[in-house]
Amino acid sequence: MATRPNNEITGEPLIRFENVSVGFGENEVLRNISFEVDAGETKVVLGESGSGKTVLLKLAAGLLRPSSGRVVIMGHNLGEMKEVDLLDFRRRIGFVFQESALFDSLDVADNVSFRLREESRNVREMETRVRESLRFVEMEHAYHKFPAELSGGMRRRVSIARALIDQPPIVYYDSPTAGLDPVTSQTIITLILRLRDSNGVTSLLATHRLQDAFGLANFVFEPKSKRVLPVWEDGDGRHFALTKVLVIRDCEIYFQGETTELLKSEDPYLRQFLA
Amino acid sequence: MRTMSTLTSNTPAPPKPSLLPLLNRALKGPIQALQEYSLLVGDSIVKACTPPIYFSDVLEQMDVIGVGSLPIIVLTGFFIGGVMVLNTAAQFQQFGSTALIANAVSIGLVRELGPFIAALLVTGRNGSGIASELGSMVVTEQVDAMRALGTDPVRKLVVPRVLATFIVLPLLTAVTDLVGLFGGFAMARFQLGITAVEYWHRSVTALASGDLIQGIVKPLVFAIIISTIGCFHGLRAHGGTQGVGRATTSAVVAGSIAVIIVDLFLGKLLLYYFVS
Numbered sequence: 001m002a003t004r005p006n007n008e009i010t011g012e013p014l015i016r017f018e019n020v021s022v023g024f025g026e027n028e029v030l031r032n033i034s035f036e037v038d039a040g041e042t043k044v045v046l047g048e049s050g051s052g053k054t055v056l057l058k059l060a061a062g063l064l065r066p067s068s069g070r071v072v073i074m075g076h077n078l079g080e081m082k083e084v085d086l087l088d089f090r091r092r093i094g095f096v097f098q099e100s101a102l103f104d105s106l107d108v109a110d111n112v113s114f115r116l117r118e119e120s121r122n123v124r125e126m127e128t129r130v131r132e133s134l135r136f137v138e139m140e141h142a143y144h145k146f147p148a149e150l151s152g153g154m155r156r157r158v159s160i161a162r163a164l165i166d167q168p169p170i171v172y173y174d175s176p177t178a179g180l181d182p183v184t185s186q187t188i189i190t191l192i193l194r195l196r197d198s199n200g201v202t203s204l205l206a207t208h209r210l211q212d213a214f215g216l217a218n219f220v221f222e223p224k225s226k227r228v229l230p231v232w233e234d235g236d237g238r239h240f241a242l243t244k245v246l247v248i249r250d251c252e253i254y255f256q257g258e259t260t261e262l263l264k265s266e267d268p269y270l271r272q273f274l275a
Numbered sequence: 276m277r278t279m280s281t282l283t284s285n286t287p288a289p290p291k292p293s294l295l296p297l298l299n300r301a302l303k304g305p306i307q308a309l310q311e312y313s314l315l316v317g318d319s320i321v322k323a324c325t326p327p328i329y330f331s332d333v334l335e336q337m338d339v340i341g342v343g344s345l346p347i348i349v350l351t352g353f354f355i356g357g358v359m360v361l362n363t364a365a366q367f368q369q370f371g372s373t374a375l376i377a378n379a380v381s382i383g384l385v386r387e388l389g390p391f392i393a394a395l396l397v398t399g400r401n402g403s404g405i406a407s408e409l410g411s412m413v414v415t416e417q418v419d420a421m422r423a424l425g426t427d428p429v430r431k432l433v434v435p436r437v438l439a440t441f442i443v444l445p446l447l448t449a450v451t452d453l454v455g456l457f458g459g460f461a462m463a464r465f466q467l468g469i470t471a472v473e474y475w476h477r478s479v480t481a482l483a484s485g486d487l488i489q490g491i492v493k494p495l496v497f498a499i500i501i502s503t504i505g506c507f508h509g510l511r512a513h514g515g516t517q518g519v520g521r522a523t524t525s526a527v528v529a530g531s532i533a534v535i536i537v538d539l540f541l542g543k544l545l546l547y548y549f550v551s
Contacts, residue, residue: 095424
């Protein structure tokens with residue numbers, strides 16, 4: 001159920017940034033970033049283009065190392081891990097890249113099963129898992145197609161299927177709706193809702209589209225009826241969508257909290273962002 | 276009225292020109308690149324000797340680099356042999372030793388021209404191909420995606436290309452040598468009237484074991500240089516399609532220059548040990 005009664009989530013957060021700074025040469029990209037993401041929660045990272053959202057996700061996946069501070073994911077301090085250990089660690093997370101980053105030379109099935117092939121899994125098991133994953137994103141018909149034959153939205157969905165193949169507890173989405181039409185964007189957001197509310201996936205989602213944040217914060221996926229419903233309130237209290245927002249501006253966290261707080265904010269920059 | 280002295284005293288003294296920051300800027304980039312290249316070479320050699328090795332990718336690259344390069348190797352090798360005979364014939368004729376052309380062609384091809392020509396052709400064809408392929412993968416985040424999926428890009432992308440080049444370049448060099456000898460024979464037979472028996476007998480007997488060692492060692496070293504330079508420039512590509520273009524050009528230029536420079540020093544070293 002996509003609800004979050006008070007005090008339901010306890011224990012260590014799955015994702016924790018502690019005073020993280022990173023730069024390339026003399027260019028500082030992120031400064032003193034600290035936040036936490038609890039299990040089952042989606043944190044939407046909002047910011048203008050070039051504000052460091054992708055860098056933040058890559059730090060969280062150990063694809064980049066911070067200049068200072070600690071990135072702790074599922075209890076692992078990524079800054080202290082060797083690359084060979086990071087490779088193993090990354091098999092437990094999913095990453096959906098902005099431009100999908102599907103391997104051009106492989107067909108959809110091979111793209112989705114890439115991780116399983118690397119682990120030399122049984123061929124029959126691989127096919128079953130690939131079909132399941134593609135069915136989840138409604139792309140089973142593209143099983144033998146190559147990325148060049150797919151539209152942008154289809155590629156994005158295949159990329160989500162690839163990230164989900166091993167059912168990771170954490171998934172990072174880098175601008176998953178960028179450059180897509182509103183209908184396809186909504187399809188992608190619904191997929192993310194389903195993952196959050198049916199599978200309990202914890203995620204970081206970088207975007208510059210406020211609609212994505214509100215879509216995730218104001219709706220929940222109801223697994224029994226398989227319907228997307230608006231958040232509601234009943235005798236048990238308010239049923240929350242497990243989503244919070246983090247706004248990055250000038251290399252730093254500018255705002256952190258619920259979308260309702262963001263809406264009420266009188267801050268001129270946030271108002272401009274909301275306009 | 277302000278005097279000249281007050282004016283000069285108020286003006287901040289211009290900074291003393293210093294060579295250090297200029298040198299720092301000029302040298303830092305190339306030294307860092309050299310360091311990164313050395314690390315990549317070391318890493319790929321270690322990973323080429325330890326499991327897991329992607330054998331199917333090695334075979335695929337052997338097909339791309341080896342079989343794919345065969346037509347240009349055959350064509351170029353044949354004409355290089357012919358040109359050698361054409362250009363040296365006059366000199367040998369002056370001394371009435373036309374048949375010695377076969378010795379010159381044979382030694383020249385096996386020791387020097389075979390490895391060198393094959394290496395330059397593979398640099399142009401495959402060094403550029405490797406850089407553009409990997410560069411495209413970098414700028415479209417496919418390499419990051421590979422890392423995010425838990426796969427080491429050096430093992431998956433670099434090692435198969437290095438191993439494949441290491442295996443096929445000596446073979447391509449042998450083909451260049453053989454076809455070059457045929458090209459030389461065609462010119463020697465039809466232009467100078469040297470008999471087949473004399474040409475092939477002299478070609479074979481002229482070669483000592485040191486020549487053959489040179490002809491095998493050189494392509495092995497060139498293979499590592501060409502493949503790692505191609506991979507290095509490809510993996511460093513940035514800035515979209517223009518960046519891929521720059522990486523490809525850099526790979527060919529750096530690869531060709533490296534082959535030429537290494538050829539001189541390696542040739543000297545091998546001559547010292549195996550011929551003199």
